Amino acid sequence: MTHHLGDNEYKLRSMDEVIGERGKVEDERSLIRAPSRSSVKSPTNAEATTGDPTLSSRRTSHQDVTPGFVYILAFFSALGGFLFGYDTGVVSGAMLLLKKEMNLSAFWQELLVSSTVGAAAVSALAGGYLNGHFGRRKCILLASFIFSAGGLILSLAPTKEVLLCGRIIVGLGLGIASMTVPVYIAEVSPPQRRGQLVTINTLFITGGQFIASLVDGGFSYLQKDGWRYMLGLSVVPALLQFAGFLCLPESPRWLLQKGFTQKARQVLSQMRGSENIDEEYDSIMTNIEEEERDSDGGVVIWRIVKCAPTRRALIVGCGLQMFQQLSGINTVMYYSATILQMSGVRDDKMAIWLAAATAFTNFLFTLVGVWLVERVGRRKLTLGSIVGTGLSLMVLAVGFLLSAQASPPVTFHPSDPNLLNSTCVRYGVCEPCMLDPDCGFCYRENATAIFDSSCVPVNQANTEEAIWGRCSNGTNEVTGAFWAYNYCPTSYSWIVLLGLILYLAFFAPGMGPMPWTVNSEIYPLWARSTGNACSAGVNWIFNVLVSLTFLHVAQYLTYYGAFFMYSGLALLGFLFVFGCLPETKGCRLEEIESLFSQRLCTCGASDGQSVHYIRVKGGNYRSEEDVSDEE
Numbered sequence: 303m304t305h306h307l308g309d310n311e312y313k314l315r316s317m318d319e320v321i322g323e324r325g326k327v328e329d330e331r332s333l334i335r336a337p338s339r340s341s342v343k344s345p346t347n348a349e350a351t352t353g354d355p356t357l358s359s360r361r362t363s364h365q366d367v368t369p370g371f372v373y374i375l376a377f378f379s380a381l382g383g384f385l386f387g388y389d390t391g392v393v394s395g396a397m398l399l400l401k402k403e404m405n406l407s408a409f410w411q412e413l414l415v416s417s418t419v420g421a422a423a424v425s426a427l428a429g430g431y432l433n434g435h436f437g438r439r440k441c442i443l444l445a446s447f448i449f450s451a452g453g454l455i456l457s458l459a460p461t462k463e464v465l466l467c468g469r470i471i472v473g474l475g476l477g478i479a480s481m482t483v484p485v486y487i488a489e490v491s492p493p494q495r496r497g498q499l500v501t502i503n504t505l506f507i508t509g510g511q512f513i514a515s516l517v518d519g520g521f522s523y524l525q526k527d528g529w530r531y532m533l534g535l536s537v538v539p540a541l542l543q544f545a546g547f548l549c550l551p552e553s554p555r556w557l558l559q560k561g562f563t564q565k566a567r568q569v570l571s572q573m574r575g576s577e578n579i580d581e582e583y584d585s586i587m588t589n590i591e592e593e594e595r596d597s598d599g600g601v602v603i604w605r606i607v608k609c610a611p612t613r614r615a616l617i618v619g620c621g622l623q624m625f626q627q628l629s630g631i632n633t634v635m636y637y638s639a640t641i642l643q644m645s646g647v648r649d650d651k652m653a654i655w656l657a658a659a660t661a662f663t664n665f666l667f668t669l670v671g672v673w674l675v676e677r678v679g680r681r682k683l684t685l686g687s688i689v690g691t692g693l694s695l696m697v698l699a700v701g702f703l704l705s706a707q708a709s710p711p712v713t714f715h716p717s718d719p720n721l722l723n724s725t726c727v728r729y730g731v732c733e734p735c736m737l738d739p740d741c742g743f744c745y746r747e748n749a750t751a752i753f754d755s756s757c758v759p760v761n762q763a764n765t766e767e768a769i770w771g772r773c774s775n776g777t778n779e780v781t782g783a784f785w786a787y788n789y790c791p792t793s794y795s796w797i798v799l800l801g802l803i804l805y806l807a808f809f810a811p812g813m814g815p816m817p818w819t820v821n822s823e824i825y826p827l828w829a830r831s832t833g834n835a836c837s838a839g840v841n842w843i844f845n846v847l848v849s850l851t852f853l854h855v856a857q858y859l860t861y862y863g864a865f866f867m868y869s870g871l872a873l874l875g876f877l878f879v880f881g882c883l884p885e886t887k888g889c890r891l892e893e894i895e896s897l898f899s900q901r902l903c904t905c906g907a908s909d910g911q912s913v914h915y916i917r918v919k920g921g922n923y924r925s926e927e928d929v930s931d932e933e
């Protein structure tokens with residue numbers, strides 16, 4: 303179908319073509335890229351031989367060394383990621399001490415953990431408005447201020463109610479930081495380093511989780527008030543970030559959008575060192591002008607939904623965040639201590655240190671992601687990661703399945719009258735006994751077998767022991783009886799352990815960081831704050847959903863059922879990523895909108911092909927047919 307382009311309608315083709323014909327077709331304008339004055343005026347040898355000015359300028363920029371200032375900016379921003387990881391990670395260790403000292407019921411424990419994540423979901427959504435209105439820098443300052451205040455309140459909290467306030471305040475900071483930091487880093491980075499620098503933010507998240515587990519381990523010996531240090535230590539990086547950002551500049555893209563052109567130029571040249579910034583400056587400027595001209599005002603989220611390319615970007619961004627959480631990372635991390643106990647680590651203190659080893663593995667493999675992201679690109683990295691994640695989840699599930707099939711029987715039935723009312727006595731084998739949150743498995747073992755095993759009620763105030771009997775004082779050296787809560791003794795634990803390690807090795811380089819990295823790049827400037835707010839909100843909402851439902855899911859589906867389900871969800875995630883995620887590596891932020899000009903779920907079909915764009919009424923389309931096909 304042919305389209306007649308009116309005054310407001312203009313064509314947008316592939317970047318190279320548009321720039322090549324720019325002299326000839328005055329009213330054809332590129333949204334994707336504006337040529338720099340310098341590149342048009344003075345062609346280099348490469349342009350002369352290939353006739354391709356884009357190629358030569360892109361090559362030049364690829365050879366450029368990123369100025370140190372950008373690394374400083376990335377470091378101070380990523381402290382927000384560190385706080386994200388620290389505050390979400392530290393709470394499990396703090397809770398072990400808190401529940402004893404403050405006599406917390408299971409409900410209060412759950413409330414203290416999930417209130418932070420819930421508050422983060424709300425503030426991430428609200429962060430879109432703050433970000434667009436006040437700028438990235440002020441939002442980061444606000445988040446670090448909130449983190450400091452929250453940390454202080456937590457460390458001094460006299461009652462559980464004050465603790466809850468502190469946890470909610472920290473959550474509010476988390477939400478804002480989680481959506482602002484990746485956007486800020488993406489906007490200050492040069493295209494060839496952007497993926498790596500934004501991925502460093504996730505490295506800081508997993509680094510924060512690892513440091514939190516070390517702090518948990520260290521202070522777990524301090525029974526009185528140890529939790530105050532654990533929770534309060536987050537004030538240090540928060541204050542460091544606050545002080546740093548008092549001296550650091552606003553994102554040049556936000557400055558330009560708000561009309562602070564002089565300041566934007568100055569900041570951009572500060573960030574690019576000796577590099578010529580004309581091309582980048584013009585490109586951002588042209589983009590903003592076109593966006594303003596095409597904008598019909600109105601609420602941003604509604605504009606995003608109405609405009610096909612941004613709508614698709616939003617679906618991809620939110621979908622990635624959803625599948626990240628649905629692949630069960632936080633369940634695996636949270637459950638790692640139990641998995642390790644299953645493999646025969648009986649000492650609680652030892653389990654805490656081994657959980658630190660799990661967090662370290664997550665951190666280490668995120669580092670692999672930082673190294674790979676600019677080498678293999680976001681798409682391949684995410685695809686490879688999600689396939690591996692799905693397979694490792696299957697290994698985990700098979701490990702749990704074999705353990706369930708070989709579940710040791712109950713051979714010893716204590717004749718205490720208190721037991722008559724308990725559901726625990728009805729179980730004949732360990733598997734259903736451990737799936738019941740009210741019961742645990744008490745047993746003895748020698749080198750070859752398990753014997754004298756019983757299913758007895760757990761002490762709800764301290765799940766590390768039974769409410770009475772041989773196991774009521776934890777692992778009892780005298781009677782030689784062991785207490786297993788939430789797991790069964792098994793000789794297949796090595797498969798589960800293998801699954802855990804494989805899971806982290808595959809998840810951490812791709813599915814961990816890429817949803818954040820990709821979201822920071824795929825929206826045009828006018829939609830960036832809102833797009834990231836929505837996708838970060840989705841991440842937090844699914845985070846709280848998956849962690850709150852895990853134990854119930856495991857109760858209904860058993861552990862192996864739950865992990866098979868997660869691997870099924872990872873498979874769905876693979877299909878989604880394969881169909882919908884385009885490669886954004888090396889593109890300038892202003893170019894990326896055009897990658898969503900095609901219908902969703904066609905990415906897999908067009909991998910690596912060159913594209914032609916036309917732009918009609920504010921939208922980018924891959925071909926003239928797409929215009930007629932507008933969804």
Ligand SMILES: O[C@H]1[C@H](O)[C@@H](O)[C@H](O)[C@@H](O)[C@H]1O
Nearest residue numbers: 504507508631632814815845
């Ligand atoms: O990308 C991060 C990272 O993978 C963390 O380990 C996880 O706890 C977060 O939920 C996730 O968003």
